[in-house]
Amino acid sequence: MPGAIQAQRVVKNLIRTHGLTSDPDYGRNVYRVLGLGDAPAEEVFALATPFGYVAHLSAMQRWGLTDRRPDALHLVVPAAPAARRLAEERMAEDRRQFPDAAKEENEVPLTNPRPPAILRGRKTVTVTAKEMGSWIRVRGGHTRLATVGQTFLDMLDRPDLCGGMAHVRDVWREHADIHLEEIAASIDDSGSPIVKVRAGYLLDELLGLGDDARAAERIAGWLRFAQRGSSRVLDPSKPFATDHSEKWMLSLNV
Template identity: 30%
Template sequence: MNFSSEVSLPNRVLYALAEENRGATSAWRVRILCVRDALEHKSAIPAESNTKQLIKRMVAGKQLGPIEGLKEVYQVIVPYASLCPVSAEVVAQEANPRAAISHLTAFVHHSVSYELPDTLHLTIAPASTFLPAGTTPEDWLDATLPRPRKPSSILGREVQWSSTKDEWDFGFEIGMHEGLPIYTTDLERTLLEGLRSPNYCGGFKHVLECWVRSLDEIEIGKIVTYANKFSQNILKQRIGFVLETLGVKHQEFDEWATKAVRGSSAVLVAGEPFCSEFSERWKISLNCPSSELSILENRD
C-alpha cells in the first residue's frame, strides 16, 4: 500500500481501497490488504481474528457499512467512495469471486444488447478457472479461497444463477466494469449460451439480434472450438443454421451437418414446441416466427 506505518491500519486499508476506486469490499479482500500491508512494513502477518476485529472497528467507525442480505460484504462509506459507483455486478464479485456475469447481463457488458435488465445473470465457474478479481496467486499462498455464496438478490436486483461443468471450463475472461476488473463470459460463449438458454438472454428474437450485431467482432474459429467442447450436436445444428443464414462459412460445417439428426428435440429455439417447418440441411425444426428468422436474412 506504500503508506507510512504512522497512519492507522484502518486508514491504510481505506487508502488501498481508494487507490482501486472500490466502493464495496469484502472480508476476504480486507484480509488480503492487511497481509499485503504487513509484508510491506516487514511486520508479522496478522491473525485472521485480528482482521475480523479490524472490520468490526471500521464498521463501528462508519468507514464500512454492511450490505443488506450479504454476509461479510461491505459498502465503503467514507467520502471518496461517494464518487465510486457500487453496482450489483461488482458486489457480486465480492460475495462470490467465482461468479462471472453471463447471459443477458454479459450481452449488455459486451455492448451488443441495449436492454436494461432488472435481473443479474451470473454463472459460477469451476474453481480452477480464476482467482478472485484484483488478486494475485501470491495473495493466496497461505489463504483459503472464500466460500462461494449464491444470494437471491444483490442491491435490490434479482440474481439468476447458473453453473457449468468442469469440462466446460472455457470462454471466461476478465473485463472492466465501472473501472474495476470483473469476470464475464466472453462474447463467443455468451452467443452460444443465447442459443442454449434464450429465456435467460432476453428471448430468441433478442439473441438473433445480438448475433447480427456481433458478426463483425466474433472469432468464428473460437465459436467452432467452443461448440466442439460443448459436444452437443443440437447446439452445432443451431450454430450452423444461424451462421450459414448470416452468410458465414467454415470447413467444419459440412461435417456437423452430416451428423445432424432430425427428431422431436431437434429444435432451433430451446424450450419451445417442435413445428413441422425445418431446415433440410441442418435437420432442425424452425420453431419460431418467420419474422424472427428474417432478422438473419435481412441483417443489412
C-alpha cells in the same frame, strides 16, 4: 483454524471501530469499507463473489448486441464442486506466490458466496454452471464479463435468458458476421451437440456463412452432430414444428 479465528477477531475489531460494516445486500461474511463509496451491482458482485461473471442478456447489452436494457443483472456462478475446485486452485497459486506466508495454520478458506436476489437495487438472475465459460475482466474495473464468443454460445444454450430465440435469431443476423471467428471458436469448444447444430444452421443456412474461410472448417465439422429422425428444435421453449432443416436435421420452430 487459527488463521480463520484471527481473521474473525480482526473483522470484529474493525466493525467495532467503524472501519467495516456488513454489506447491506450480501449480509453475513461480506463487509464494506465504510470510508469508500458504493459501486454498481456488477462491480459489487465481482468484488464479493470471486468466481462468476456477467452473462446472457446483460452480456449482450454490454457487448452492444441488443437494444434491450435488462432490468435484472444476469450472472453465472459455479456449482459447489466447481467452486471448491476453483478455490483450491486459487489458494494453491497464492501459496506459490507467497511461500513465506503460506503456512497451513494461517490460511483462511476462500469462499464463493451466492449473489443475493437483489443487489444494489437490481434483481439478479443467477445460473449455476457445472463448467464455467470464458470471460474477460472489463478494463478499468473489476467486472467479469462473458467473452463475445461465449455470449453467442449462451444465446443458443439458454435463449430464454437472452430475450427469446426470435430475438437471438435477429441478433445473429445483425452481428454474427462481425464476430464470426470468436463465435466459431467458442462453439467448437462447447461440449453441447445441440448448440453446435443450432449454430451450424444459423451460420450456414440462415446467414450463408458456411463457406466463409474464417469458420468453414469448423461449421462443416458440426454436421456430424446432426441426427436423422431426432426431435431437436431451434427454440427449446416451443413445440416441434414440421418446418425443418434437412441438412441440420433441426425443427425450425421459431
